[in-house]
Amino acid sequence: MFFYFALPLTLVIFFLSKALFKRKPWSLFHPFLLSMTTLILLHLVFNLDFQQYKSGTKILTLLLEPAVVALAIPLFLQIHLIKQKLNIILISCLLSVCIAFSVAFYILPMLGAQPIISASLASQSITTAIAVEVSRSLGGILSLTAVMVVFVGLLGSTVGRPFLHRIGVKDKQAVGLAIGCASHVLGTAKLLEDCQEEGAFSSLALIVCAIFSALLMPVFYMLLF
Amino acid sequence: MSKLSSPALLTQAFNFVRGFIIIFVFLAVGKVISAQLPIVFPGSIIGLLLLFLGLTTRLIKIDWVIDSANFTLKYMVILFIPLAVGLINYLDLLVDNWIVILFSTFFSSFLIMFTVGHLFQYLNKKGSK
Numbered sequence: 001m002f003f004y005f006a007l008p009l010t011l012v013i014f015f016l017s018k019a020l021f022k023r024k025p026w027s028l029f030h031p032f033l034l035s036m037t038t039l040i041l042l043h044l045v046f047n048l049d050f051q052q053y054k055s056g057t058k059i060l061t062l063l064l065e066p067a068v069v070a071l072a073i074p075l076f077l078q079i080h081l082i083k084q085k086l087n088i089i090l091i092s093c094l095l096s097v098c099i100a101f102s103v104a105f106y107i108l109p110m111l112g113a114q115p116i117i118s119a120s121l122a123s124q125s126i127t128t129a130i131a132v133e134v135s136r137s138l139g140g141i142l143s144l145t146a147v148m149v150v151f152v153g154l155l156g157s158t159v160g161r162p163f164l165h166r167i168g169v170k171d172k173q174a175v176g177l178a179i180g181c182a183s184h185v186l187g188t189a190k191l192l193e194d195c196q197e198e199g200a201f202s203s204l205a206l207i208v209c210a211i212f213s214a215l216l217m218p219v220f221y222m223l224l225f
Numbered sequence: 226m227s228k229l230s231s232p233a234l235l236t237q238a239f240n241f242v243r244g245f246i247i248i249f250v251f252l253a254v255g256k257v258i259s260a261q262l263p264i265v266f267p268g269s270i271i272g273l274l275l276l277f278l279g280l281t282t283r284l285i286k287i288d289w290v291i292d293s294a295n296f297t298l299k300y301m302v303i304l305f306i307p308l309a310v311g312l313i314n315y316l317d318l319l320v321d322n323w324i325v326i327l328f329s330t331f332f333s334s335f336l337i338m339f340t341v342g343h344l345f346q347y348l349n350k351k352g353s354k
Binding site for chain 2: 006010011014031032035036039040043044050053054057058060061063064065066067068069070071072073074075076077079085088089091092093095096099100103104107108111112113114117121124125128129130132133136137141142143144146147148150151152155156160163164167168169170171173174175177178179181182183185205210211214215218219222
């Protein structure tokens, strides 16, 4: 029975969350977090069968792959910027991917993280669709990755710009690139509200970092572990 | 077809369908290539790269795909909800590892912003001189 309600329920909850967020734009009310929490609570309170929910919303999960392909369009729209500063963009994004990988696989285990947690968190800074693919190829928990991506994104979108200004990064392109590397789409969306230049570099960084992570992280993992 | 009174709407619908078909064809090609590779590499990302290549070589016109892509990207976040609800199977893991998770969120993000921000600012200044 629940199978048939899973998809409509998800959509209704999402659009309600979105409406609420529009009226009360607090980070913790982000439509994604709110929908997720509501649905998890509904499962726990009414003892719903997650397997039925999962099969009922299968269509959404399947659409993730075409959504990744669609990211080619924003990347193409930034092509004039890419041509101008290709080298320094590539170097900066490469550094970002190496930091994310090293923190997850070298620093987190010191705090007692199991390998499966490291694998789930290594791709937390890139856009969800690709983060999930990377997590899958490293053997992580996809659900955990998806949620971490949102936490990181909210952090960057709320404190990213003030933090960068405070540490002396004032160059608009640098601010955009740093936030795109650290907090992907959520950070980018926030920057686009006030400044096109920052937003353009941010969306560029998020796609380049995502592609680098997908290409390099599985290779690093194979070579080092 | 000629019975439809609003040709603009029809054109737009056609535009959407064409965009989605292009995206799916690139995804399919990406998946076929991915299956032939000796390493695990997501077919969707190969599709992304191929579509980007198609756009830069003007084989695919940006007008053909832009509406469908913007629509997809706007509502993309819905697609992740079922995946996130799957956390319900890992609640113990979350409780056991909350320190690591919190640390990773803050430390990793601030470290990336700090280093990448300063590196790019430095290189950008050097390059423009």
